[in-house]
Amino acid sequence: MALGFFWATILLGFFASVLALDIMGLFRRKNHFPVEGRTVLITGGSQGMGRGVAKLLAQKGANVLIVARDVKKLESAVEYIQAAAKSPAQRFHYISADLMNPAESERIMHEAAVWNNNNPPDVVWCIAGSAAPELFLNTPVERHRQLMDSNYWSAAYLAHATLRSWFKPRTPPPATPASTTTTSKSVSETETPVTTKEQSASQAAATPPARHLIFTSSVLAFYPIIGYNGYSPAKAALRSLSDALSQEINLYNGARHHNPSLGPTADVKVHTVFPGTIYTPGYEHENETKPAITKLLEAGDPGQTEDECAAVSVRGLERGEYLITVAFLGSAMRACAWGGSPRGNFLLDTLMTWITSIAWLFIQPDMDKKVWRWGRANGMPKDAKSA
Template sequence: MQSTALVPALILGAVLPIVVFLSKMFFTSKKWDPRGKHCFVTGGSSGAGLALAVLLVKRGAHVSIVARNEERLQKALAELEKHRQTSEQIIKSYSFAVNSEAGSAAAVKAASEAHGGRCPDAFFFCAGASRPQFWVEQTEQLMREDMDATYGAQAYTALVASREMVKQGVKGKLVFVSSVLGYFSIVGYSTYSPGKFAIRGLAEALQSEFKLYDIDVHIAFPGTIFSPGYEQENKVKPKITLKIEETDGGSTPEYVAETILKGIQKGKFHITVDFIGNVFRASTAGSSPRNSYITDLFYGLVGYIALPIWRNSVDATVLSHRQEHHEYLRQKGIIREER
């Protein structure tokens, strides 16, 4: 940016937050109501995806859930039926792998057929998986698989969904689910965090681009979610990662789902679940739309002071693990026996 254009931009940057804050004080917009809307949820057979689907059904939405495992899908569908509000609600499940454009297109097409070919009004991208491991244990194949499981499983569905929404003139919502590890990362998540960072990059671009179509974009950054997926990842998670996460309280899928839906209804772009999430969000916001210019100043100040201290403590914990880690690598045959 040239210096002549920089001064007006700085003035605008100083004035705009005040204007936005005052407008929010005196003008309120109508909250998004899922009632009667068709909501499409990937990763909807368990965890936060299922919790979101249940919440949407309770709010009177038509809900389509998508996942790979047919058995879990049928159990999830039975759970959704318990919360049906009216006989008119269309509640269905579909078994597809959405980590490819073809799989995502088949899933969206199948869900649309139950609604006369009209694509869903809101897409919730909850599909994803974590496989914590040390970087030196990775292979090209594992790296590709992890990127497909984190980024691809959401990006391909978003591509198919947005094409249909634009084609049909549907002015709805795309809701991505990243992770607090999309703001920062630690040992063990070298192939998981990149995908979550990438989801943020995609959402940032689409949040701007989709103003052309009146399609709202949201992205959630939950921390630890006590779900079946979390239990599975803990079985392979490095000991040092478990040590660092000892003080992480975590959240239930239901709490995460409620927080995401409330964030959407408040029109938030970045949706965080807890205090730590807000600190990282405010500290790494860049030019992202702010949730609150007042509270973000507080969270940003906390982050400026506390996060470097936290990172130093994490690095100290990692270094204290060096001897044990080298022994682990020797047992794995990754490094040679010392002579």
């Protein structure tokens, strides 16, 4: 028994060391998310996380197009983002649009392509969304629908328009007319035949970088807490959409490799980022309606600035991760909720799942007890009593 415990401790220490080295990037040196000279479209780019991401990608050499509703905020944000550009050759633009209108997504992609020399953006990052924390019973039904439109449908509409643009079939090249006169040549008289291996190497060298569709969910998609009952389901739906698309996109990517001359010009990858607390104007607005019990459960949660959140998110993309968390707490919550989602590092992610599943045996009951004790001490919420 003691010997088994000793070796279990050694093994756990080894895995923890490997995990730390992996987090530091020792095993994944390749950049899976190059953006220099490429065009990135970001929704919600006029403030908060969206603005932070746009600024960081401008520093890395990307051409950036941001989307939001408020023109004044957009104009100010473009100036702010452009000031961080790596090169004077980079280009910046904004589009004012209501993302909750499905027709607007088609317009956005059309205008973005026109601005981008008649090519669709290389990266589309859906960050726009909103939260208004409140108890479920105290939230009007119309507001629940609005939260779903703002956080799920706004991204789903744009994803649909984006993928249709990226996977649009190309026109077959015209057939080369046969020559009326032919001259027979022996193999020795013709050019040296190109081998299959050489052809594959040539095609690989000519393969353009993958395009990226990125959703922005929330750690509350892994573990909802009281007060976010109108917000968490929308963010969980985004994760589910991402999982579904990660399978469907494989179909199109495979078809492209089956016939590169007719398929899309590049492979496509899908990702989802799961931020936690970000100190933005939106967060300050949330606290105006947030129930006291929600604030109690969130007490001690580590927050980030928009720039910190952007930096960790982009590092995850550069490592090639699929579900990207921005802090250890988010990673622990993700580990408890992996389900059938594709995993980045199967061994380390599975180990993290085992560890956190045990920890959650204590965390979950503690959270539930806090809520029950709050109800016992304070009684029914005022609005809920009159409902």
